[in-house]
Amino acid sequence: MRRLLPALLAVAILPLVHAEPRKPNLIVIMADDLGYGDISCQGAKTYQTPHIDRLAAEGLRFTSGYCTASTCTPTRYSLLTGVYAFRTKGTGIAPPSAPAIIQPGAATLPAMLRSAGYATAVIGKWHLGLGGPDGPDWNAEITPGPLDIGFDHCFLLPTTNDRVPQVYLQDRHVLGLDPADPIRVYQKKPSEDHPTGITHRDTLKMDWTHGHNQTIHNGISRIGFYTGGEKARFRDEDLADEWVKRSIAWIESQKDTPFFLFFASHDPHVPRMPHERFQGLTPHGFRTDSIVQLDWCVGEISAALDRLGLAENTLVVFCSDNGPVMDDGYADGALEKVGDHRAAGPFKGGKYSVYEGGTRTPFITRWKGTIAPGVSDEVVATIDLFASLAALTGAAVPEGAATDSVNVLDALLGVDGAEGRGELVVQDNGASGNFGFRSGKWKLVRHDKGKARNVVVESLLANTDVPKFQLHDLEADPGETRDLLEHQPELAVKLKKRLEEIVAAGKD
Ligand code: NG6
Ligand code: CA
Numbered sequence: 001m002r003r004l005l006p007a008l009l010a011v012a013i014l015p016l017v018h019a020e021p022r023k024p025n026l027i028v029i030m031a032d033d034l035g036y037g038d039i040s041c042q043g044a045k046t047y048q049t050p051h052i053d054r055l056a057a058e059g060l061r062f063t064s065g066y067c068t069a070s071t072c073t074p075t076r077y078s079l080l081t082g083v084y085a086f087r088t089k090g091t092g093i094a095p096p097s098a099p100a101i102i103q104p105g106a107a108t109l110p111a112m113l114r115s116a117g118y119a120t121a122v123i124g125k126w127h128l129g130l131g132g133p134d135g136p137d138w139n140a141e142i143t144p145g146p147l148d149i150g151f152d153h154c155f156l157l158p159t160t161n162d163r164v165p166q167v168y169l170q171d172r173h174v175l176g177l178d179p180a181d182p183i184r185v186y187q188k189k190p191s192e193d194h195p196t197g198i199t200h201r202d203t204l205k206m207d208w209t210h211g212h213n214q215t216i217h218n219g220i221s222r223i224g225f226y227t228g229g230e231k232a233r234f235r236d237e238d239l240a241d242e243w244v245k246r247s248i249a250w251i252e253s254q255k256d257t258p259f260f261l262f263f264a265s266h267d268p269h270v271p272r273m274p275h276e277r278f279q280g281l282t283p284h285g286f287r288t289d290s291i292v293q294l295d296w297c298v299g300e301i302s303a304a305l306d307r308l309g310l311a312e313n314t315l316v317v318f319c320s321d322n323g324p325v326m327d328d329g330y331a332d333g334a335l336e337k338v339g340d341h342r343a344a345g346p347f348k349g350g351k352y353s354v355y356e357g358g359t360r361t362p363f364i365t366r367w368k369g370t371i372a373p374g375v376s377d378e379v380v381a382t383i384d385l386f387a388s389l390a391a392l393t394g395a396a397v398p399e400g401a402a403t404d405s406v407n408v409l410d411a412l413l414g415v416d417g418a419e420g421r422g423e424l425v426v427q428d429n430g431a432s433g434n435f436g437f438r439s440g441k442w443k444l445v446r447h448d449k450g451k452a453r454n455v456v457v458e459s460l461l462a463n464t465d466v467p468k469f470q471l472h473d474l475e476a477d478p479g480e481t482r483d484l485l486e487h488q489p490e491l492a493v494k495l496k497k498r499l500e501e502i503v504a505a506g507k508d
Contacts, residue, residue, distance in 0.1 A: 028079075174232050319364075
């Protein structure tokens, strides 16, 4: 076509024709409480996750992909800031109506990408707090929030769905709120006759097992009390559909700009209440039915990319925010129906744990035509997306920001010989003094109080007595069954010291 143009015109057009190729779009799909063994390309046998498996087959599947904490808020904090959550107070699991944890002006992944010309959105679960020091006023403009820390658009469940309220935050407002019926969130039961999971237990469509016995919405009792906002409330069953619909519409609206979408699924977090069409599809109850729902979401987003011709210009990262748990507070049968399913795969521990199962989770990168399909044993972590995506997009990392994020871009893209992280620290919810420290094939496990939670995923959540330090060879013993501390005393001292150093550095 260019050859046909008169020479002069061709010269005038040249800069356009030779313009930089469009930067790749970025989609991070983060599952919630999904374990290493919960997908059928990593061991699940009793049900299938074909769409996640397809991502893996077309991309790179990491056998040492990590999130940095075994609960939600600290992993998400680190994903967005590139800083280990244990450095910052107040980054543990956020309660209902918690104030914004990341403050305006902070260096964040979306702000960094925006500076590189990206349109940015987060759709799904937030759980990083909203509003000023007193938390959000649900009936007014909600700020600070995602739009104040780098996102152009958000469509969110404010906390987790076991915490009140069950409404969508769209940009800075609760969607569909009737001003005549304001939402009120309370610290205590708002009135004597306010129905709760305790007083109206027989009316619940899913019973609770621990906690989760306060205000009832949609037949499920929650953490926290609230009234009002009836028209704005959603049904648990519809979350996944709504987020997929909104995500695809947003992707479609980004014709002229490279985009970054953080799709933060709530599956398979409690309360597990997948859409009716997914209920009963798997042998292990609503927990794995919710995983099939998550897989459907991945399929819909992938299909949209194919349909829009974007698959070859989009890097998709699939990951989880922490490992698995069976009974996390509701009687959904996950524990009773677990059978031979091993949600953490070959690993010990799950959610709340610093054993491998707590943070070594599904991790897949796919960029058709750029990433050669395969499996990688390199160590990569969700916290590294900050530095790695900066490198990919040419964005500048602000001075002093994202100090714990390592540029592992080449490993994420499967470049020949590229190495992942040499060392990685993982934590639980924080404050407990529990850490996992991986250095090459070695793993130092530290439990300052000698207590660990959810060590055996297929059992009731419990505290177990454990040694204060343990040393494992993850190559020979990925299940962390043999403590080598006494066999390798010098190595143990070295690793303890190094972990101390990393934890002490940059503490606020
Ligand atoms: C715990 C909740 C649990 C879950 C978790 C946060 C109780 C008894 N347990 O406190 O159900 O909500 O917090 O999970 O309330 S996370 O994946 O968002 O970190
Ligand atoms: Ca989680």
